[in-house]
Amino acid sequence: MVYDLAIIGGGPSGITAGIYAARQKMKTVLIAKSFGGQMAHKTVDIENYPGFDKISGLDLIEKFENQLKGKNVEILSEELHAIVKENDSFKISFEDGKFINATAVIIAAGAKPRKLDVEGESEFLGRGVSYCTTCDGPLYQGKDIVIAGGGNAGFESAIFMQNYANKVYILEYGPEARADEENQKRANENGKIELIVSADIKKIQGSAFMEKVVYADRVTGEEKEIKAQGVFVQIGYSPASHIVEHLADLNQRKEIIVNHDTMETRTPGLYAAGDITDGFLKQVVVAAADGAKASMSAYKYLQSKNG
Ligand SMILES: Cc1cc2nc3c(=O)[nH]c(=O)nc-3n(C[C@H](O)[C@H](O)[C@H](O)COP(=O)(O)OP(=O)(O)OC[C@H]3O[C@@H](n4cnc5c(N)ncnc54)[C@H](O)[C@@H]3O)c2cc1C
Structure with a gap:
């Protein structure tokens, strides 16, 4: 079976992409090793997301998630191992050798904390x-x-x-x-x-x-x-872009370079959204907007392929 769209990431950008994809009736799978992304781990009260004077990151992401649930989006709680483009579709594989195919892909895999890279950092991980x-x-x-x-x-x-x-x-x-x-x-x-x-x-x-x-x-x-x-x-984040470095251009910070109108990468059918991109503002509202744009671009791409 070939999905129309595979979304990698369960943060605000991936979830929003999923909500839009469901409304366009694309056959969609959302792959995320865990839901929520950075907001699910952080202490912050979000005071700059429209509609809420103040809301915790956890509460906001729960609302995002609830909006996605019940929509026609299949959810795989797995970590993507590799992605390649084969002929006209993408092959996405997992650690256990299982794989799926999709015509279009949105990478919304966000970012990870950056390390100090000093003596003792790994040794005392979990012990301070x-x-x-x-x-x-x-x-x-x-x-x-x-x-x-x-x-x-x-x-x-x-x-x-x-x-x-x-x-x-x-x-x-x-x-x-x-x-x-x-x-x-x-x-x-x-x-x-x-x-x-x-x-x-x-x-x-x-x-x-x-x-x-x-x-x-x-x-x-x-x-x-x-x-x-x-x-x-707390010294910044590294984008999880290594998974597509063979398919997309990256800048010096390892962010995926996209067309910010369409969220296209250099590979046709591959889009990126949210903190993983070279967008200058790393915020929930931007990640959500990126996800919406990427989803609609993927929809247009599928339409153009289907004539
Ligand atoms: C301390 C802190 C405070 C912040 N405060 C605010 C604020 O007040 N207001 C605001 O708007 N923003 C704030 N932000 C920023 C906001 O959290 C991010 O901009 C937003 O979460 C980015 O969303 P994203 O979907 O791009 O990525 P992320 O939230 O990073 O989500 C990435 C997702 O991809 C998944 N993933 C990654 N790799 C893989 C893989 N290989 N396979 C499968 N899944 C994978 C992860 O599990 C996760 O679900 C803050 C961030 C931090 C760290």
Whole structure:
């Protein structure tokens, strides 16, 4: 059986693509290793999605999901292993050797947290090192913790961690915080958060569990350390574009280069949407809009093929 459309990803872009595909009566499969994407793991209250003054990421994604459920979209909770174009359709395969075919594909696989790539990071993963305050934050009740990264994600994580931690250090590599003013103001409200700038994290050390973060002061060159039981890495995301790097052009940040009107990649029938693309604004509203455009473009592509 050949699907009209396969959507890879269960975040806001993939789900929206699915909603639009169902309305166009395309025979659609949505493949996602887990539903929700970044919003399902984060602590943020979303205050910039139209229709809601304030809503948690988890609640918003649940509403997206509920809207998709019951529509004529088959859902496969699997991780895509490989995708190739064979003749006029795409072959999508999974770890166990199973595969499906689809005439058009939308890649909406989002992004993954970027690593520090320092000594001790992998060693202490799950024993102090984490990339997700929502998942692991409550484990750090009364502890001192470090947030690596002084952008919005770092500040939002630090603000959330005030609910649990005794002390929160934000270590920023650059000479000043990159978070917006509102986040910086909120972080200053109760004195638990301390920002340290020009800090180049060198290693994470400990024994059974991590015990300290060692960093170089980039101004003085001096090596310093912070005793902490946890470090949450919040330094950006890597797009999951490796799965289509043979089919699409990528920019330096490994984002898929698309035509932003149509979400087309360089391979006919292959579209990309959301945070995985080279769009400059990584937001839910943009991801959803990308998903809608990609779905409608795929519909036009199928129509043109069917004469
Ligand atoms: C801390 C933080 C705060 C944020 N705050 C806001 C905010 O206030 N407002 C806002 O609008 N946006 C916010 N965002 C951004 C928003 O969450 C993202 O822009 C949005 O989630 C991107 O959606 P997406 O569908 O492109 O990708 P993602 O949400 O990353 O979803 C990707 C999906 O693809 C799946 N997937 C990946 N690889 C595979 C594979 N190989 N096989 C199968 N499935 C796969 C994943 O399981 C997931 O379902 C925030 C993000 C972060 C990290």
